[in-house]
Amino acid sequence: MEILKNIESIRNDFPILNTKVNGNQLVYFDNAATSQTPNCVIESISDYYKNLNSNIHRGVHKLSQLATEKYEQSRKKFKEHLNASSTSEIIFTSGTTHSINLISNGFIKFLKKNDEIIVSQLEHHSNIVPWQMLCEKTGAIMKVIPMNEKGELDLSKFSSLLSNKTKVVFVNHVSNALGTVNPIKTIIDKSHQAGAAVLIDGAQAAPHFEIDVRKLDVDFYVCSAHKLCGPTGVGILYGKKEWLEKLPPYQGGGEMIDQVSFEKSTYADLPNKFEAGTPNISGVIASGIALDYINKLGLTNIKEYEDYLLDYATSKLKEIDGIKIFGESKTKVSVISFNIGKVHPYDIGSVIDNLGIAVRTGHHCAQPIMDYFDIPGTIRISFSFYNTIDEINILIEALKRASKMLS
Amino acid sequence: MKINNIQNEIVEEFDIFDTWMDKYEYLIELGKSVPKISEENKKEENIIKGCQSKVWLHAEKENGLIKFYADSDAIITKGIISLLIRTFSNQKPSDIIDSSMEFIDRIGLRQHLSPNRANGLNNMIKKIKFYAIAYSKTN
Numbered sequence: 001m002e003i004l005k006n007i008e009s010i011r012n013d014f015p016i017l018n019t020k021v022n023g024n025q026l027v028y029f030d031n032a033a034t035s036q037t038p039n040c041v042i043e044s045i046s047d048y049y050k051n052l053n054s055n056i057h058r059g060v061h062k063l064s065q066l067a068t069e070k071y072e073q074s075r076k077k078f079k080e081h082l083n084a085s086s087t088s089e090i091i092f093t094s095g096t097t098h099s100i101n102l103i104s105n106g107f108i109k110f111l112k113k114n115d116e117i118i119v120s121q122l123e124h125h126s127n128i129v130p131w132q133m134l135c136e137k138t139g140a141i142m143k144v145i146p147m148n149e150k151g152e153l154d155l156s157k158f159s160s161l162l163s164n165k166t167k168v169v170f171v172n173h174v175s176n177a178l179g180t181v182n183p184i185k186t187i188i189d190k191s192h193q194a195g196a197a198v199l200i201d202g203a204q205a206a207p208h209f210e211i212d213v214r215k216l217d218v219d220f221y222v223c224s225a226h227k228l229c230g231p232t233g234v235g236i237l238y239g240k241k242e243w244l245e246k247l248p249p250y251q252g253g254g255e256m257i258d259q260v261s262f263e264k265s266t267y268a269d270l271p272n273k274f275e276a277g278t279p280n281i282s283g284v285i286a287s288g289i290a291l292d293y294i295n296k297l298g299l300t301n302i303k304e305y306e307d308y309l310l311d312y313a314t315s316k317l318k319e320i321d322g323i324k325i326f327g328e329s330k331t332k333v334s335v336i337s338f339n340i341g342k343v344h345p346y347d348i349g350s351v352i353d354n355l356g357i358a359v360r361t362g363h364h365c366a367q368p369i370m371d372y373f374d375i376p377g378t379i380r381i382s383f384s385f386y387n388t389i390d391e392i393n394i395l396i397e398a399l400k401r402a403s404k405m406l407s
Numbered sequence: 408m409k410i411n412n413i414q415n416e417i418v419e420e421f422d423i424f425d426t427w428m429d430k431y432e433y434l435i436e437l438g439k440s441v442p443k444i445s446e447e448n449k450k451e452e453n454i455i456k457g458c459q460s461k462v463w464l465h466a467e468k469e470n471g472l473i474k475f476y477a478d479s480d481a482i483i484t485k486g487i488i489s490l491l492i493r494t495f496s497n498q499k500p501s502d503i504i505d506s507s508m509e510f511i512d513r514i515g516l517r518q519h520l521s522p523n524r525a526n527g528l529n530n531m532i533k534k535i536k537f538y539a540i541a542y543s544k545t546n
Contacts, residue, residue: 344481346460354427
């Protein structure tokens with residue numbers, strides 16, 4: 001296993017992993033919320049402000065040219081990484097939520113009363129609420145693909161929801177709360193047969209495996225840099241050119257215009273049409289560096305190592321009395337959601353935080369899933385390639401101690 | 408006992424423990440001993456907003472003093488609630504209104520709370536004061 005062989009040097013790339021919390025070595029298992037940042041990314045941000053800081057695209061001066069070049073290099077990196085047809089299909093936003101709002105808002109133009117849109121029960125609130133707002137504005141109706149007790153989507157039910165009224169389907173590639181990997185290729189193909197567009201929320205998938213938007217034939221694919229070892233505040237939106245050309249701009253401002261007069265303004269070509277105002281230049285450049293870092297390790301190697309951590313942790317967790325794991329799909333990423341007996345997840349989270357272990361507790365912005373299981377929330381642990389078996393052992397001991405205190 | 412004396416007492420009790428794990432254990436013990444709130448008072452309007460765990464708070468006035476009843480589905484939260492009840496229950500509305508909340512900071516609890524729980528705690532204290540203001544206007 002490549003990652004395991006190099007784990008010490010990989011961990012040395014992440015200064016935050018040496019942090020002490022309440023006198024204990026930090027064990028960071030909240031990677032599904034935000035991944036940690038390697039030195040090369042931190043240095044890229046620092047380098048930008050030391051040597052490049054300027055505004056991009058319209059500057060005639062050297063710094064602006066250099067910054068523009070680096071910014072556009074990042075776009076090229078993401079274009080290649082996602083296998084988009086051209087760089088004009090890659091839009092930088094402030095994050096996945098922003099990307100989804102950009103698209104859902106644009107769909108006002110295409111929806112009318114009683115049109116239907118389909119969402120899955122596994123969605124993050126970010127992929128529910130913007131579409132609900134769209135329904136309120138247009139009179140469109142939202143239908144939901146249900147899930148089973150393993151946390152898998154019911155595809156036969158999905159087929160029965162599709163009709164010629166369906167205009168857009170939006171599903172996450174991987175569930176943030178349960179880790180389920182959804183069969184998005186089938187969902188995309190079936191939706192297309194019904195004439196519907198598809199948006200895939202890839203925020204939780206992009207850190208774990210390779211994504212080929214052309215092979216998937218997906219209309220929109222969105223993810224965030226801060227889950228990919230990049231900085232916060234950068235989102236990557238892939239859209240098929242024909243869709244992005246049809247969608248109206250989301251925000252007006254500088255950079256997204258062609259000509260402006262008080263009578264009428266015309267918009268810039270892609271991708272600038274969707275990048276109004278000064279973007280997060282240092283963040284976008286650093287996101288490209290983060291992507292290089294991940295690709296150097298190799299997503300296949302990363303997945304292999306994370307699966308090893310997932311299997312080990314799952315079997316160890318099952319030894320704890322009263323544990324119940326939520327989400328037991330055969331296809332899942334390194335995310336485990338669980339509760340211990342009737343203990344409130346927040347209590348466990350508080351006690352193990354005191355021991356230096358960072359996990360997430362609560363509904364994980366996915367209340368429909370919690371309602372399905374009739375629970376207030378879960379404890380969620382999520383691994384990245386810099387986590388170790390030793391850290392999992394520390395967690396297991398801490399959970400046993402917390403469970404004893406709280407039961 | 409006066410509110411400030413109770414707060415001093417709580418601070419002294421927490422000083423006995425060296426580590427936060429021990430303090431948590433004490434909070435958990437306290438949580439287990441919170442008197443039960445009646446089911447009829449576990450209603451929507453008694454829920455404190457802003458807590459990750461559910462918290463209900465209800466108050467009644469008896470012989471000029473306010474009695475607080477509260478519950479939560481999380482035990483550490485219940486422990487914190489028990490300290491609030493011990494401090495503010497059976498006090499005169501005017502004393503509650505004039506009091507300042509000190510023990511949370513003095514025992515170092517605030518820095519151990521997540522922003523979410525701290526927000527929930529602030530809302531609990533606000534509600535306690537709110538009840539005191541409302542009851543100060545009734546006989």
